[in-house]
Amino acid sequence: MNYIIMDLEWNQPFSKELCLTMASGLKFYGEIIEIGAVKLNARFEIVDFFREFVKPKYYKKLHPMVKKITAISRKDLAGGIPFPEAIQAFRRWCGKDSTLMTWGNDDVPVLCDNLEFFDLDKSWAADWYNLQTIFGLQTGNGTEQKSLQFAMEYFKIPCERRLHDAFNDAFYTAQVCSHLDLTKGVGNYDRFLRLQREQDVRRHSGAEPYHSLISTERGRYPSKRAAFGDRRFAAVHCEDCGIHEVPAGSWMRQSNEKYIALAHCERHGTFLVRMKFRRVKGGMDVHKVVWRATEEMIQLYRNLAEKSRQRKEPFRSVG
Structure with missing residues (x-):
């Protein structure tokens, strides 16, 4: 079993009027432009890295706010590959026996939206682990969401790379994970998730399906x-x-x-x-x-x- 720590960056339309609609009737608000990932083996050791820029097909012009936050350039996107090819390469790199991990609840919904919009299989992304949950419960922060930067500061991990970069965020998430007991976290995740959902009902921490x-x-x-x-x-x-x-x-x-x-x-x-x-x-x-x-x-x-x-x-x- 491999565990894939994944982080995504995505572009957005310039206005509501320019936002496309998916087959489900929901709006397509984020087109993925970068995939970053770190592969962990069954012992949660880092064994490989993945990074791919995606050349956007629909929201081709970078939203100014996305450009400012991520520092992704038009040159980066021009050198990217189409989303279907990027996902094919990503899944091939992940391997058949692998499970996704992310920091928070935003990336997988966006991934599923993109898979749906491009008419690609999304069943493989249905099961995943939210590392925010494991971090919170193992550090006494409960189910309250904490940023990756907070977790880095908590474990005194120096920030030497720019955040809001898919690869760098995945890399630093892996560094945070090295301070966690992932064997215990993954083994007890279902119980953790039930606890989180109970907390969400009372506090709405943002962890909706x-x-x-x-x-x-x-x-x-x-x-x-x-x-x-x-x-x-x-x-x-x-x-x-x-x-x-x-x-x-x-x-x-x-x-x-x-x-x-x-x-x-x-x-x-x-x-x-x-x-x-x-x-x-x-x-x-x-x-x-x-x-x-x-x-x-x-x-x-x-x-x-x-x-x-x-x-x-x-x-x-x-x-």
């Missing part, structure tokens, strides 16, 4: 207030019809770095949107994620809203 994910979007702002004040970014659009702009309303704080809100569409129901902030030089990186809201998510939001009302500390979007 990929089929409930509607969209992801990244931005960079000088402050949290500036992000909430950007009406286009802070708004939530109905992802089914692509027409209705649904106001995000009041944002409720989950933690110092996460805020959630509910958005409603009369035709298509309720969505939950989360903004996650990460302080960087000169401002804040913002990762906005939208899910189709379950009853548990709606109740979670209501509970946070009630606590906020009692404290009289709501964070409302500007404008």
Whole structure:
């Protein structure tokens, strides 16, 4: 058995109007432009590396924010290969007896979206391990999501390569894993996952199954207030019809770095949107994620809203 620590970077359309639709009816928000991976053997030892730039077919022009965050250039993409070829090479490199591992819950949904959009088999990506979960439970951080940078600092791993690079992120994730008991983590993962899902119902840490994910979007702002004040970014659009702009309303704080809100569409129901902030030089990186809201998510939001009302500390979007 091999374990594949995978990280992806993806491009996004310049506007909602330019966003393509998958056969399932969901929007195609991220076209993969880089695949980075580290292969571990059955003893969780590093045995090989993989990196491939993908030449985009649909979102050919790099979104300015993606270019800024990832530092990927047009030259990198021009030298890339088409996604079907890249995935074929990646799967061949992984081998038949292998399992994916990622840091967080964003990469596999995007991978599955790309496989679906290119009409490729995605069954092989159905089972995977979220290393954030194992890290959190083995370091006393519970199921709360922690960034890769946080984990590196926790284990005093020096950052000598640029983050938000698929290969570098996979490499540093492997370094973090060298400090974890992956044998125990993998062996008890089902129990860990049940615990995480129970926590998600109460706290919504963001670990929803990929089929409930509607969209992801990244931005960079000088402050949290500036992000909430950007009406286009802070708004939530109905992802089914692509027409209705649904106001995000009041944002409720989950933690110092996460805020959630509910958005409603009369035709298509309720969505939950989360903004996650990460302080960087000169401002804040913002990762906005939208899910189709379950009853548990709606109740979670209501509970946070009630606590906020009692404290009289709501964070409302500007404008």
